[in-house]
Amino acid sequence: MDIRRIRYFVAFCETLNFSEAARQLGLSQPALSKAIRKLEDEIGGPLIRREGLKTHLTHLGRLMHEQLQKVDAITLQAELAAKRLVNGDMPQIQIAVMCTIGPSRFCAFLQQWRKKHPEVEIVLRNADRDKIGDMLLSGYVDCALVGAPLSNEPRFKYTELFKEDMVVAFSPEHRFSRLNTVDLEQIMQEPYLDRLNCEFRDTFMTESAQVGHEIQFAARSEREDWIQTLARGGLGVTILPIGSVIVEGLETRPIGAAALRRTVSLAAPFGREDTVHLRSLLSALRRFDWKSKA
Structure with missing residues (x-):
């Protein structure tokens, strides 16, 4: 019509x-x-x-x-x-956020940056790792926060923001709550809640196979909130980044000798600084003291 x-x-x-x-x-x-x-x-x-x-x-x-x-x-x-x-009255910046990255460490940064740029609207797009590259190259988003390199694509510039430990998560009543650290072999013996987008998923599966453990999957999901809620409820255990914990009451412990860590980085195509506000945001992300927000 x-x-x-x-x-x-x-x-x-x-x-x-x-x-x-x-x-x-x-x-x-x-x-x-x-x-x-x-x-x-x-x-x-x-x-x-x-x-x-x-x-x-x-x-x-x-x-x-x-x-x-x-x-x-x-x-x-x-x-x-x-x-x-x-007309520039409502500038907007689109940021893809890898679905495994938690919000807690970014709150202080966004509060600080928005005080200087209250006129800018920040749009956060939840995305799987496999989709972020296309979102960046197509211009659908301006930049991305990623927990692992997207591909061998040479057009992306990566800036490391911070590293964070991978931990095992479980219910307060679980036997792991009596331990200071938990080894991978102990985790392999428990019903496992499979985070389908986990960056370390393939590593965990490979190591389990190498030591002869067949993992018993209690549930699988792409939803971080579902997996964490199920873990808190006692359905099983899961491995996740410490900064991604979003469910209150979920217990966590460091993973023993494996010392699994991931790097969270800013990704943007080379030359993707075509507005004043985007240049300001990218520069601020690169200069921010992420270690003090751990």
Whole structure:
């Protein structure tokens, strides 16, 4: 449907008077009548019943008025948002965040940066590692926070932000709560909650096979919150980065001799600093004291 005709019809419904609606819209009365007739043709039925000097909506007209009001309102919002963005009134930065990265260490940074740039809207896009490269190269996002290199793609520039330990997570009642550290072999003997997007998943599976352990999977999921909630509830144990713990009451312990760690990095295509605000954000991310926020 033509958006202008929808808008004309909605305006007419406010007065049910062609002359007044035409005046408010800055149209001639014949032009308004013609636009509404074309809308009726698009919809396939009469919207307005004309009876002498009186005009009112048909049953179809009342139904369509209710629906087209919503379309008109959403369209106006979209037009306003587009104008603000084009005019620089609402600058926006899109950041892909690898789904295994927790929010806790980034809160202080975002609070600090937003105080200096309150006009900028930050949009955080949750993404799997396999999809982030395409999101960056297509321009869908401006930069990304990743827990592992995306690929051998030479067009990406990586800046290390911080390292964090991998830990084993379990319920407060689990036997691991009595230990100071837990070895990989001990973890392999427990029902395991499989984080399907875990960067160390393949390493863990390989080491288990090498020592002859067949892992008993209690559940698998791409959802970090589900896996952690199941672990807290006692369904099994899981390995995850310490900074990714988001479920209250979940117990964790360091993993013994393995000393598994991951590096969280900022990834952006070379040359991807085409706005003042994006340059400021990337520079601030690279200069921020991440160690003090551990």
